[in-house]
Amino acid sequence: MASVKIGILAFQGAFEEHKRCLENAWDKLGSNATLDIIIVKRPNDLTDLDGLILPGGESTTMSKFLERNNFQKLISDLVKGHNGKLPVTWGTCAGLILLANTIGGIDVTVNRNTYGRQNESFEASLMLTNDELKGNNGINGNIYHGVFIRAPGIVSVDSNRVEVLAELTNIDHQVRPVAVRQGNLLATTFHPELTDDDRWHKYFLQMVLERGIPH
Numbered sequence: 001m002a003s004v005k006i007g008i009l010a011f012q013g014a015f016e017e018h019k020r021c022l023e024n025a026w027d028k029l030g031s032n033a034t035l036d037i038i039i040v041k042r043p044n045d046l047t048d049l050d051g052l053i054l055p056g057g058e059s060t061t062m063s064k065f066l067e068r069n070n071f072q073k074l075i076s077d078l079v080k081g082h083n084g085k086l087p088v089t090w091g092t093c094a095g096l097i098l099l100a101n102t103i104g105g106i107d108v109t110v111n112r113n114t115y116g117r118q119n120e121s122f123e124a125s126l127m128l129t130n131d132e133l134k135g136n137n138g139i140n141g142n143i144y145h146g147v148f149i150r151a152p153g154i155v156s157v158d159s160n161r162v163e164v165l166a167e168l169t170n171i172d173h174q175v176r177p178v179a180v181r182q183g184n185l186l187a188t189t190f191h192p193e194l195t196d197d198d199r200w201h202k203y204f205l206q207m208v209l210e211r212g213i214p215h
């Protein structure tokens with residue numbers, strides 16, 4: 001039977017939570033393929049992935065791990081399609097910082113710890129700006145409850161290349177993108193793996209399925 005291989009980078013951070021959410025979301029998609037989740041700790045674990053998640057955590061610590069075993073170049077080549085295969089890659093929080101700064105590939109500028117010490121962690125209602133994500137969630141389908149933990153801010157996007165999927169209105173009425181997509185790359189400044197709303201994990205898995213499963 002065909003299988004979909006999703007790796008979760010597991011040096012540090014919220015990788016177990018992503019695994020649980022992927023399994024729940026997968027069951028609801030009703031695909032005939034099986035889901036194979038790889039906890040990525042060694043370069044070999046990156047072989048043949050259809051999707052890759054770079055979880056939240058501490059981006060400076062994760063960057064240090066990436067320097068070992070040539071990991072940074074391997075992942076960078078992978079997300080840019082240099083090896084032929086182009087897995088769908090999703091960075092959450094610190095994972096977004098890696099995608100924008102360390103690994104590269106996504107054309108956004110991020111500012112670390114943008115919400116400041118006094119507002120280190122908070123929850124907020126986000127406005128979804130993408131129809132697929134709104135899904136079938138009743139009249140409030142365009143609202144998503146986001147969990148932010150020392151979150152980065154997306155301060156600018158290359159609007160020719162990057163689609164904004166969700167926005168947050170700050171108390172000063174400034175509207176900021178908090179989730180973006182660029183081709184095979186997805187990035188969120190918040191933590192969908194810490195909520196029961198599985199729309200982001202479904203969206204990611206659908207991005208993977210849309211590319212076709214060659215195994």
Ligand SMILES: NC(=O)CC[C@H](N)C(=O)O
Nearest residue numbers: 056057058059093094150
């Ligand atoms: N929850 C997170 O991933 C926090 C990210 C952290 N502030 C960093 O810069 O690495």
